[in-house]
Amino acid sequence: MIEHGGNIYKFARILHREPSQILDFSANINPLGFPQGLKEYLYHSLDSIICYPDPDYVELKRLIAEYINLSPENILVGNGAIELISLSIQTIGKDAIIPIPTFSEYARICKVNKLNVEYFPMGKGFKLDIEVLIDRLRTKRHGMLILCNPNNPTGGFIDITPLRFLLEETAKLDIFVLLDEAFVEFTEDYPKDSGVNLVKHYPNLCVIRCFTKFFGLPGMRLGYGVAGKEFIDRLKERALPWSVNTLADLAGRYVLKDVEFMEKTREFIKSQRRFLLEELSSIEWIHPYPSQANFILAKIDIDSSVLENYLLKKGILIRNCGNFEGLDRSHIRLAVKDHNSNKRLIDELKSFSNI
């Protein structure tokens, strides 16, 4: 298994601490947590675990459809975004091109399923050059392009105009586009730039979304795929029954009704992302990249493992990006958290400068 962020358990075991005592900047979860009232609601729903979930997830799909302005036939729910990513890759079943650096599971899942992977290194500043990418696609016709937007771990974002252009060109080349939008709800102009607005026009597109990051529910494991009906039907043929836990089903339905939470989150992330970016930029040895997500990638002038260990001793966990293809041990990723936590991180980083 690949090491990912958010493994507070491993570090708690190493440090002989409780997982809750670790200030975790390695997982990119909404710092506001999940919508209020969810705990009470789940408490009153706990009896439901004695029944199988609705295998058709009718009500959950209806609410997701409403949320993204599509129809339930365009949606398949699953056990976190990762299950939908795996299911989609198996269903598309063609060799892939993957712009890097990005989430490492795409390539791992392709390889496990015996699909070849070509990495396409992003340009300077990790800004994806669509024109160059399309040229590459024209030269060697891959069957599948996998994109993360906004991209994890760089925070870079392709908005709707270049995205539409990309879909137009890939459609001509018979390339299927798998678009992971795990973080899209944190972007400035959401929902304007989301790929879900394009699935009706491009049958070669499947968008992956989740409740993990924006709705603060990583423990729940709830994600969904959005695509034209034909592709969703193909996914369904392969999908396993009851893949979403009953409480995850209920939690998903509950949080989709809290519009205030969504607006508050976007405002909050916007201001804290700005704060963190400004503060990081003010530290001489840290060079952050612009981000539209709830995390920031930074190049640092020291070995990321040295910094990681220094901060761990202070009870702070960051994402050492040394194991990302296309990055090295001069890169770290930091989640945008609540103001006090962000402030504490900045203070520790500044104190590190003085060693």
Next chain:
Amino acid sequence: MIEHGGNIYKFARILHREPSQILDFSANINPLGFPQGLKEYLYHSLDSIICYPDPDYVELKRLIAEYINLSPENILVGNGAIELISLSIQTIGKDAIIPIPTFSEYARICKVNKLNVEYFPMGKGFKLDIEVLIDRLRTKRHGMLILCNPNNPTGGFIDITPLRFLLEETAKLDIFVLLDEAFVEFTEDYPKDSGVNLVKHYPNLCVIRCFTKFFGLPGMRLGYGVAGKEFIDRLKERALPWSVNTLADLAGRYVLKDVEFMEKTREFIKSQRRFLLEELSSIEWIHPYPSQANFILAKIDIDSSVLENYLLKKGILIRNCGNFEGLDRSHIRLAVKDHNSNKRLIDELKSFSNI
């Protein structure tokens, strides 16, 4: 998707009732529910959904290992038994032979993964004849044998002596055995006859277990695979991260400590299974098969759909076995429930006789 038991939601929608108003004999869940105190425990643990689950599930695997008297390296946890079945079939990756009638997902998953399936019809009374099966395996060497024990939907059971013989012979023939033990904890002499006692000696065996049936947690989606370390390591390479929900992880750990619940369940099922078998046998047009599980298959002298619809109008859902390969619409499967429910079912069946 294949229709399975337990879809109270679909029938509630058809009948315009609440799912909880349906008396469900179609899903084979422990009639005692889940262990006491679990709801309170989960309530106090609800904050955990804000964190990713431990990707290594260290504590859960430690407790499962203790429960089945093996080591954590022999265990992989997953999103219900079904995820482990799918993962194992993909990992073994060879053509399969499947004794029928049995759980239909095995064949479906093989076919989705482009693996050929040969059905091996069980003999008279649905008793699997191991000698005949081995003869068949010798003639045409399949790579994988998939068995459900006790078998769903027949209730038939192979105990440890023929099971060991089967593993010995399949090992010689280089055939991998996937053994689904979703219902094994309901058998009379549990844990004596479980295949988990054999994984140390047979590297060609993987046993699938779950918390769904015996611990009354179908909504939680928690299962595990048990095998030699080498096969578990191969499964891990393919497995997706965080496949078990945080609350399912906690629920699993909680229920494994309740030995009293386990003993009480076995006593209860034993006596109610006997009651139901005797009562069913007393009805002229119903011919139940012996069972070691918490359900009973019966041949009936009428069309199962007619009976299904009659009982549905009374708010009772049974499993029409018409869509099981190897069965037809003269078969139904009935869960062993609490005494009052079982009594009510018997009364309705008797009243049907008088129409």
